[in-house]
Amino acid sequence: MNQSSLTTGNITKSLLRFAFPMMVGNLLQQLYNIVDTLIVGQFLGKEALAAVGSSYSLMTFLTSILLGLCMGSGVCFSICFGKREYDRMKSGIFMSFVMIGGAALLLSAAVFAGMDLILKALQVPGDVYGLMRDYLWVIFWGIAATFLYNFFASLLRAVGNSVVPLLFLGIAALSNIGLDLLFIICFHRGVRGAAEATVLSQYGAGVGIMVYTMIQFPQLRLKRENLKWQPEILKEIFQLSFLTCIQQSVMNFGILMIQGLVNSFGAVVMAAFSVAVKIDTFAYMPVQDFGNAFSTFVAQNYGAGKTERIREGIRSAVKTAFFFGASVSALVFVFARQLMLIFVNPRETEIIREGVEYLRIEGSFYYLIGFLFLCYGYYRAVKRPGMSLVLTVISLGTRVALAYILSAVPWIGVTGIWASVPIGWLLADLAGYLYYRRARIE
Template sequence: MSDKKYEMDMCSGTLFPKIIAFAFPLAVSGILQLLFNAADIVVVGRFVGKEALAAVGSTTAFINFIINLFMGLSVGAGVVVANCYGAGEKEALKESVHTAVMLSFVGGISLTVLGLLVSRPILSAMGNPPDVLDLSVLYIRIYFLSIPGLLFYNFGSAILRAAGDTKRPMYFLFVSGVLNVFLNIFFVVVMGLGVDGVAYATGISQYLSGFLILYTLVRSDSDYKLILKEIKMYKYPTIKILKIGIPAGFQGMVFSLSNMLIQSSVNSFGSTAMAGNAAAQNVEGFVYVSMTAVYQTAMNFVSQNFGAHKFDRIKKIHFETLVLVFITGIVGGWAVYILCDKILLLYTANDKVISVAKLRLSVILTTYALCGAMDVMSGILRGLGHSSLPMVVSFLGACVFRVVWVLTVFTFVKRTLMALYISYPLSWAITFIIHTICYYFIIDYYKDKKF
């Protein structure tokens, strides 16, 4: 079957239906991923125990911090490929694809080694209590062995999405996710393993999704076809990917660093608070990934149209994706919050854990549209080729603000979980406003520039 069936021309035609057609499979992919991650949490919480649930949840911020640099490079790869695709530059497109795959291989091996070496000292420094630390280290070391598969999937998906194909990454995620659920049940319920069983299930499923993506690229009949013997880092696309991807990755690391600080503060309240926080993060993730789909859509659409120098269309993309993300965040956030009592019972029957989870959700879900709007503006700036700008803004608006908040308001004024969680919406609002101001300056500059 021809790859053209899956591709999309983002530079012409009615815009909003194409935005929806692109974003919907992305949202479904994200929700599927969370459902499968939720299966990890549910199986651990129901069949292993509170400490195991806390152990898995407490590793999230650290895992994200470690892998975010190369996740940022996958974003850079997607922007560069989309730019080449929109401009019709076939040779540059070919070199960008092969460079991206080589970067995913190098990144996968590097992160696996790094994660195995530093996991225990970092988790210990984050204040994991003794009844959780050993379980956290066991889980995370097995998880890091699966990082190459994760990066193959993310870089490969970025290539397909740059050409408008969001469907096949969704199909592959579904297949690997179903396998993950079955392996969770088999390893934990049937074989009696604990957090190690969940980690094994995750690793196997991530390698499957990575294989399916790479197989699709190798078998492709499109300009982004992957030829194994030509995989290497070409100079020009490597520079462009690094120029966009390193700031994008650093931005993700900045958010993860601030989240690690908040996670450490949560850890100081004990394993019950840690378990409640972990369950809440998983629940709110269903809204977050739906908004992230709009962010990825905005970035890819802007990038293709930037390559084609269609700035009036970029202005429409800006407006329509912002409207869409606000609707998604407000409707989705409040709907999940209203239903959170029933949803949380799937994760745990512990009343104290549920109480902590509801407290976090009451702050995050009711203001989540601000987070989505912040991300969309970041994606638009990145699609315009300005990746360092949202990195700097996010560093100030997210990391610095949250660190100052934790070290002042939380530490000296009111040491409660509510005081901790309120820093999230405040940082989103600050960062969104600054991103928006930057966008208007940049779009006015390009509008008058001769190409």
């Protein structure tokens, strides 16, 4: 195996060098939906903007199932890589590919069959319903592409290569922008064109990274002896993948419940939330990816038995995440209005006002979610994904409960939805820290 090990060298430099391509790559991945939102908002009107923007929460929830399975498998690959158990890792690659691929097919069938029930559950307004359905009907065809990209990206990152996934995402993001402009402005395909551009770009990234990995990384190719079920390995992969999948799904299901509550406030708040949440996600994406890179670092060193290096890595990661989070919070707070104007016509003053309020309330506390992502990554890496799930339940449970309670108070209203977010982050951070102090796992 000729890839990059995170078990030696300067910890901070190694983490940042490994994390940087992941940060850039995930920022590019967000461009899939952000570009749709920007172009739709400028050329197709607020109803189309609400439809495309609101679809983002649903798609994030659905793809989080596959992402969680891939992330859990990636932890297994990283631990095997740290232990230098390469045959065991290859057997795991085969079993996880079949398992997650099957889940992708079932998920695709389920969402097509239940599309109208899903939209009704989300309380989508009548003037948005048809547009959102048209958009989702096309977007759902990209679930298989999402699986392919995330599986092979997780595999490459597990063995220390975070550059190749970035390259394929970069190509996909650029093609998505070009196809958006072509389908929406030139071909007048409306919201369906935005979805078609995204799906074509996703398949380019998914199939491309799969073919590239098989050609350029012969050490990851499977042999006949790897193509069999080994109960012990399968159990380990399933436990990590399933709990990570549940954690990711719970996190995004909570966001989906918030989306349903937001929708009940009408098209203006719905459109404002749709835009602001894109900016929000884009803003804290660096700390999320730093948490994922930290997870790979911990998993490799956990496999190698380097407990002191893990402790040093924790100290370094906490300082770095705080710096990232506080810096981005300051920028978003100051430039909230300018960020909204990127996506929204200046004449839509109500949408802009609501979006700015959201960003200035939630965006002041990105360092809290930075710490939470480190907790998620750490507990996955040391084979305690159940704790990541507990922290997610605390964070999202608090957010959902407070959002529904506070927004029902007439003089608080929708502001209560925004304020519930950092409170949930804070409580989950405290729980993650206290558990770490009580149970040193390394």
